[in-house]
Amino acid sequence: MSVGTSGGPPSAAARKVAEALAPLQLSGEHHLCPGCGHPVAWRLLLEVISELELSTKAIGVVGHGCYTNIVSLADIDFLQCLHGRAPAVATGVKRVRPEAAVFTLQGDGDLASEGLAEVLHAAARGERITVIMLNNGVFGDTGGQMTAASVVGQRTKTSLDGREPEDHGYPVPVADLVAALPGVAYVARGAVNNAGSIAKTKRYMKRAFQVAVEGEGFSFVEVLTMCPTGWFLPTADGPGYLEGTFEKTFPLGALKGS
């Protein structure tokens, strides 16, 4: 979508769209499904970077997932890297550009499944980077398969009767693992399924960027987001399912630092 017009003043609808854009956001098309929680998390990230005046210092490193296309819609430098490797790539970026605000944006399939080693080692090294994990419990981009963060009982295309611990093991609480490491300055888990959680998640993200930029250590924010398509649910049921299932397995709040 574009707000530009060929003549005359922009329409009221076009003005509304323009005014609704997040800071640093470029208007354009995306391919995310109705009810997806990623755009909310993404907006919070842009607001935080803007409010902390990091827009001319930020370098983002993204993995692979539905959200990856969003980097085309943000006016920030981005490096799109291999599945799961973003914390290692971000380490290289940060070590040669220590003045930059380096962050990763990854999904749970990217980070908890493929890239668990990379994030844990970056955390253990105390890299001054911020890692944002968007956790919706599925590989959304490939159509809804089970990840290391799928919760017990969750139906996915590769756990059709629901995730059974006996067959599939248990979900990996990445934020808790990261919080246990000494090099880590800040860890929190938020959600984007209601206004209160959204406001808290923004505060978590802001703190996470602050501690990394100020050199206190590694920071990590897990954001529970909705994927009604991958959850086989009506769009409107996404927020409720998140609260009723994901929050039970992944409790919200600050896990380390304040």
Add this chain to the structure above:
Amino acid sequence: MPARLLQGSDAVAQAAIAAGCRFFAGYPMLPFTDLLESMAKRMPAAGGVCMNAESEIEAVNMTLGAGAAGSRAATGSCGQGIALMQEAIAEAALNEVPFVVFNMARGQQDYFQCTRGGGWGDYRTICLAPKDVTEAVEQTQLLFHLADLYRAPVIMYGDYLISHTYMSVDVEPVEFGPLPPKDWALDGTRGGTGRSRQIWTWAMGKANDPGPGPDLHWQRIADKFEDVARAEQRWESFSCEDADTVIVSFGTAAPFVEQVVGELRSDGCPVGAFRPVSLWPFPEAALSDACASASKVLVFEVNAGQMIDDVRLAIGGRVPVVPIGRVSIDFSGMRQGEILTVPWIRDRVRGLIGEGALR
């Protein structure tokens, strides 16, 4: 700076730093370990960073990040570790991030790995193979230049002998000519200006400045590698002008072959030696020319026959191409029994060219 006696790994480390390398990451694995240790020792004084990464996968991806941020960066391992790095090497070739990979190999069985890759997509990797420490020092600096010139990951195929041999070398910074500015590198300073940057293999740009998209991007990269294939062939030939038999070898095996050729020449035997210095691009035309008078081409490599495929492509079936190498499972790849002794190679060559060729 006067020449000094240096271990090969240390000489390569010093050459890399002289070339401006300021980021290095690796995971210990002999015979690469010595290079990693030299970098860890020397990089801080040079104002750079050396990461003792937790895996080869992390090492190469850290290096990719440093390269994307504009630093001269390098990593390395030996064959098994390089295998783990291939995914990121392919990624870097396709998203055009330059860095140098040092394969301090355990032998010559990584020829396919270094010249054919193992990642996805239409890409190639410039690969140079030094014959000794002096040449490794030269190639190290050249490789950083070529990486930046073509915005691509490049490989040095060294080995145990390069890594561990002490040699008197002179490590001086070398100028290879002008390079394009790194105006593509990510520095984070353009956020919010409408000119922020993006690097990814699919070359999708920003909404306000769409990139070429994957098809055009990948075609442009394919065209680039065609240009590289024409421009960057390097080789060395020895007594090939009137040779009836040409022996092709690469890397540290080549000096052994050259010694044999010298000895047989002094016996009046018309043999010559050819060494591809760049394994990719392979110097096909030069090899074909060097074999113009030959009735037989012998290929000595310490593996089951890998480079011989490229030799056969260059010769095009005009004359027989005969393997005379052998597999080595020795940790150095160079010390199993008689493989790399001059008499073994000489006897093998004599047997194949026939006693009639000798006085």
